[in-house]
Amino acid sequence: MDPAITTVSLNNSTGMRVTLMNAGARLVSVKLPVEGEPTEMLLAYPKVADYLDDRFYLGAVCGPVCNRISNAKFSLVGVDYKLDANAGDHCLHGGNNGLSQRVWQIERHTDQEVVFTLQSSQDEDGFPGNRYFTARYRLTDDNCLQIDLRGRTDRITPMNLTFHPYFTLGEASADNLILSLNSSSFLARTDEGIPTGEIVPVSILGQNISDGVAIKTLLDSSRYTQITPEAGIDHCFRIDNPGSIEPYAVLRSPATGITLRLYSNQPALQVYSGSFLNQPFSRGQGICLEPQAYVDAPNQAGFPSIFVQKGQDYRHNSILQFSVRPT
Numbered sequence: 001m002d003p004a005i006t007t008v009s010l011n012n013s014t015g016m017r018v019t020l021m022n023a024g025a026r027l028v029s030v031k032l033p034v035e036g037e038p039t040e041m042l043l044a045y046p047k048v049a050d051y052l053d054d055r056f057y058l059g060a061v062c063g064p065v066c067n068r069i070s071n072a073k074f075s076l077v078g079v080d081y082k083l084d085a086n087a088g089d090h091c092l093h094g095g096n097n098g099l100s101q102r103v104w105q106i107e108r109h110t111d112q113e114v115v116f117t118l119q120s121s122q123d124e125d126g127f128p129g130n131r132y133f134t135a136r137y138r139l140t141d142d143n144c145l146q147i148d149l150r151g152r153t154d155r156i157t158p159m160n161l162t163f164h165p166y167f168t169l170g171e172a173s174a175d176n177l178i179l180s181l182n183s184s185s186f187l188a189r190t191d192e193g194i195p196t197g198e199i200v201p202v203s204i205l206g207q208n209i210s211d212g213v214a215i216k217t218l219l220d221s222s223r224y225t226q227i228t229p230e231a232g233i234d235h236c237f238r239i240d241n242p243g244s245i246e247p248y249a250v251l252r253s254p255a256t257g258i259t260l261r262l263y264s265n266q267p268a269l270q271v272y273s274g275s276f277l278n279q280p281f282s283r284g285q286g287i288c289l290e291p292q293a294y295v296d297a298p299n300q301a302g303f304p305s306i307f308v309q310k311g312q313d314y315r316h317n318s319i320l321q322f323s324v325r326p327t
Contacts, residue, residue, distance in 0.1 A: 007048055008109050010139040018139050023051060024060035024100040025116040025135040027165045032322050034170060034256055043166035043286035056277060060100035061135050061149060062093040063161035064127050067270060067295045070194045074298035076128060076156065083126045088192055097125045099133065113138045129157040143322045151314035159314040160293040160306045166274055166286025167260060169253035174273065174287040178252040180212035183237040187295060193234065195295050197302060215273060215287060232275030232284060236295045242267045249289050257325035264291035264318040267304060291318050
């Protein structure tokens with residue numbers, strides 16, 4: 001393994017332990033004591049070196065524009081920008097040299113906090129501007145992992161960062177995890193993941209997702225043609241009252257008694273059930289909950305803008321709160 005690649009750990013007074021890696025500023029492991037046994041919350045490779053060949057963005061910070069940019073291009077102030085087409089005709093998670101593919105610097109590390117930093121230029125990823133990114137992870141004694149992603153630029157540029165862990169909450173797959181969302185609608189998309197501009201009510205899924213439904217049940221009972229047991233779910237849900245004190249999503253394991261509550265300041269949440277996972281994993285083994293802006297916003301005039309001005313701060317603040325049901 002490259003000697004520049006390293007991991008760091010955060011610990012709290014309850015015995016929770018979080019492991020992070022400077023390659024992609026990524027979450028490698030979250031272990032929570034369950035009946036005295038450290039229990040893994042995330043889908044994880046068996047060895048740290050395996051992350052260097054990762055194809056699934058496991059735990060990585062994705063950007064500078066996460067998700068998809070249609071036809072791998074956009075226009076800004078009369079200039080056309082061509083990006084890596086690394087997902088068919090489209091750009092996914094910033095392309096071949098996106099933030100998930102870069103080795104970040106460790107600026108600060110204590111027992112409960114780590115700050116990663118990265119500088120990027122247009123020559124490195126095709127996006128305009130010289131940009132400076134930080135990813136701060138802080139573990140609190142009430143089992144909250146605070147994730148703060150920031151960016152600055154010397155010229156106008158699009159920014160939309162997210163994180164990409166696959167949650168298992170200690171189970172062998174995500175099938176029986178109970179998911180509830182603070183969302184009434186999601187973005188219609190093509191089969192290639194590009195928004196059509198149409199907004200679809202969540203009622204079309206055939207389940208009351210605000211009350212919670214098992215992932216397998218949601219897929220089995222869906223009346224929406226793109227969301228099926230075979231295709232899974234990989235859609236961008238619009239959050240009701242973004243930035244409120246209500247969790248964006250609650251994920252619960254009846255088997256382990258673990259509950260994850262996700263809070264954020266982002267306007268949307270991509271829910272991805274891991275349908276493209278393959279060896280060494282299996283389809284649907286973990287589920288991603290990715291707070292972010294609307295997909296393909298640089299090319300969608302009706303979506304909230306993700307363009308950041310020179311000297312302006314981009315800020316993404318999220319919290320992962322874990323709790324264990326008393327036995």
